[in-house]
Amino acid sequence: MSMHRDHQHEHRRDEAGHHAGHQGASADLRDAPGDHEHGSSAHEGHGEHHEHGGHSGHGDHVGQFRRLFWIMLVLAVPVVAFNAMFAHLVGYHLPDGEWVQWVSPILGTLLYVWGGWPFLTGAVSEIRSRKPGMMLLIGLAITVAFVSSWGSTLDVLDDQLDFWWELALLVVIMLLGHWIEMRSLAQTTSALDSLAALLPDEAEKVDGDAVVKVAPSDLAVGDVVIVRPGAAVPADGKIVDGSASMDESMVTGESKTVRREVGESVVAGTVATDSGLRVEVTAIGDDTALAGIQKLVADAQASSSRAQRIADTAAGWLFWFALGSAVITAIVWALVGLPDDGVVRTITVLVIACPHALGLAIPLVVSIATERAARGGVLIKDRLALESMRTVDAVLFDKTGTLTKGEPTVTGIEPIDGYSEDAVLSLAAAAESDSEHPLARAVTGAAKHRSLDVPAYAEFSSSPAVGVRARVDGSVIEVGGPYLLEHHGLSELPIADKWRTEGAIILHVVADGEVIGALRLADEIRPESHDAVDALHAVGAQVVMITGDAQAVAETVAAELGIDRVFAGVRPEDKAAKVAELQREGRKVAMVGDGVNDAPALAQADVGIAIGAGTDVAIGSAGVILASSDPRSVLSIFELSNAAYRKMKQNLWWAAGYNLISVPLAAGVLAPVGFVLPMSVGAILMSASTVVVALNAQLLRRLDLTPEQSAARTLNRTASN
Known part of the structure; x- marks a missing residue:
């Protein structure tokens, strides 16, 4: 994941500074702190399983x-x-x-x-x-x-x-x-270690006319530090000199850089991608936002219930069964006047009471299940998360990057009379051709998707907070947000009000000083999200969406996907409270996210599911990791959880069934009719039980857990019923 993050940093440095003219149009996107916040946390609470005899197995x-x-x-x-x-x-x-x-x-x-x-x-x-x-x-x-x-x-x-x-x-x-x-x-990584790794090893503190290197822990409130391009902010602070495009993905999950100016706050662990800053420290140590997230993760993990393993439960019952049988055996044989035979029978009962199969029943199923899951793009880190998934009845998705693609896409075109949608889009794409801004890429990508013939352009220029301008086929074509219209004294098209209530980004296309059309850009819903929501409904789960977006934006996505419930405008630190709210309603909650800010919520959830394209912290803390961003993978976990649980129960019945039959026979319950189970026969049955358990677990290998197959099987079962 560190390689993935380094690549993101490099990509964002290339992107930084391009197409400032769209900043006004995308202000809503930038200023909504929770909009692209996805998170990861996870089930480390479940990682605190009941370990055998203090052997924590890691x-x-x-x-x-x-x-x-x-x-x-x-x-x-x-x-x-x-x-x-x-x-x-x-x-x-x-x-x-x-x-x-x-x-x-x-x-x-x-x-x-x-x-x-x-x-x-x-x-x-x-x-x-x-x-x-x-x-x-x-x-x-x-x-x-x-x-x-x-x-x-x-x-x-x-x-x-x-x-x-x-x-x-x-x-x-x-x-x-x-x-x-x-x-x-x-477990391969630790969530808290990954959080701590976001901080730089040293900070550059301004000391009079000199710059000295100190550990972040040695900083004090009021100190001024230098943050160089590509470096991480060592402590929460306020910018006192300079401006930079900040990569806040580690803390917010936001996939785009955010421009921070003098007077604005920056958070420890975020990275200045394109230029240097001077930052006055406003919080250190436990008072920083990163430390707050660490504490929330730790608290949620510590409070997670330690689910009792079903194998241990079975073993507990078998222990009392064996002990009780041994005592009864000794007493009965003594009462019939055969104490020597009683010793033999009693010892035999105690030895064969521990079936080999019981020790392999669960581990074999889990080992094969995790292997099959990995082939389907699902990485199981916490066995208890796998066991718990079958009881989940509410799946909470972070919106951006999970149900949606996390990047702007042209979702609507409104031309004026005399122009077609394709004509407006091709002219806009021509003007945007030289820009690397995400909105520009969305426009040119839409033209390419429609296989439009984009005309040649000349005299390209961009104006901060206004837009782009180019000469296309002899006309001056401009594309931009509200400042562009204000600059020309033009009015928005009537459709803009409707689009705005839906939370869309609006760009107008102007030709020779006249508006010829408008483009609606929004975070595109993943095509597979529809199947994921339908399949989750088919298994009886409530689908909930959580986002930092405004209510209108969230409701638009929810209505299109058929989502049951929406938590909109939720700040990162409040996401865990929303999970707890669902749990107080008696629901078993699975949380799906991919960023640091979701870590407390994922830890609070009964099952934490991290998107593999997310942050190191998500990967480190999750009970389950999805290698892809396909939301249908959640169905794979449901299927695997149910299949593995069935195999566990079957294996436990095989293992325990051996005991329930062989222990009374070894005790001599049929001695009055002349049959006593010899130890040698008991041992053979014990071995046979182990073979049966091993073969039964192997049947899990036939399960195809690719996201599309899991969702399709679920929907087909519902249709056939």
Whole structure:
């Protein structure tokens, strides 16, 4: 993303200063601080998931579990291969020699202590927090297997309790599951780090006649700093000398530079693209706007609910089920006068109560789901965001750059009698041909889109705050905003009032001092936005739009797209409050944005979705990142969330179902009719359960999550119903 931002800076430096004559016409666009503000925040609150045993799974923990898995796998091979019970089960003979019987116990002990350490410490943590879950279930199983296996090795317990091979497989498979899980949870960037990175490393402070370099943190209110072209403002301040086109995209999401003059305020982290400034510092440290955004993000993340993982919930129930079954088993066998058999049955219950499949059920689904999502242009950073998306019933879109293209487009032409639309547009395009201003590019782009023959021009000139002028086919053609008409003493065309209420930018075309037509320019709605809104309605979600635009502008876009609800004129710092307002109404909210100013709102939302073309902060903080700006990608997340949740539930039923059947059988519930589940058979069923879970998760690979396919499937399902 830093490369993307550097490219933006370069592009804006090229663009700066061109076509000042359109500044009057585009004043509404410039002066609406929220108009192009999109944001990103995201679900780091969900990133604070309930980690197993204090293993927060990010950063180097992924590497630690990977290394631990491979080391334990190497140790597990001889443990299993030289285990007498496994050899008997499979049907091969171990080599002669007394050393053979000690391979499994010695290496198995190393496996238990070294490979089992994360689970044992996690089990202790769950006991302390009084929240039994997966770690306690694993810790109980491997500890019982370890103790009983040593008891069998030393002839203290029955030979049936030689579980070294089962202990090895349990540790290795659980390590594999946790490695896969932590890899899927690893976060690549930090939102708060990205925000801090917006500030320059040093500031140039004016000290008398000298300029000294200091850290931004050493600045004081009242200091004057020099901001050179291409440099970032080190602290909030007021311009005391110079003017510059400011790139405020990092803070506002606004894709165009904004001209700032003497007396106007500038914000820390924004960049002067074309000329230098002298800025008097008005706020430092925690009082800056950037620090305020950081605090809002941190607060929203800290207050986000820590959703309980469904795998942990299942593991918690299975723990009590296994413990209760073991106690009942011991009591019943003791009461019937077979305490020795009771010990064997009880230990068997506790060992097989932890199915390998349960440790792989969720991680495998998440790993495959995130891979499929990436192929469809959806990057899942936070598993809980993926899980939560299926419950979302309100999707909040930032308008500019998300539902719209974020750049002006000619959306209407009004010629006077005697001129056609094409004639007015071709003359305007000819006059604009030499300009690099965004409005000029919109006009020339519209002419190109209509395949018009644009005539040659000569004597091009531009006048600040007035417009452009050129000689075309012997006539003087001028294009500009209200100052152009005022300069000639001309009146607007009647259509201008209607266009203005819709929030459009209006340019008039003047030929030899007479108005020959007007052009309506507005932020064009993305064609795919229509399908996105329709498909979201089809899945029962309310579609809400939030923007800094005036109400009239917002209502025009909302009416065209069929959006249910509009929040217009919203300041960046108030966006999170709007998300909270929807949540207070009982709605589960997904927020879609791509700029820093939306970070608090995205963090507040139940699911934060960042547009990939947005800022580093958006990418760093989002639970879900859309690689493209296609709003239909939101449907891909809905589909993936529902599909992944179905697979999680199916896998958990397979994993838990094994327990619900095998534990009572291992306890001896059918002993009165002569059947007791042997440990070897239980182990085979356990392995079969793991294979079923793995194969079931693989079915997710068939899902095509490209935005157009997801939206089309959703609309087709609705039509067929």
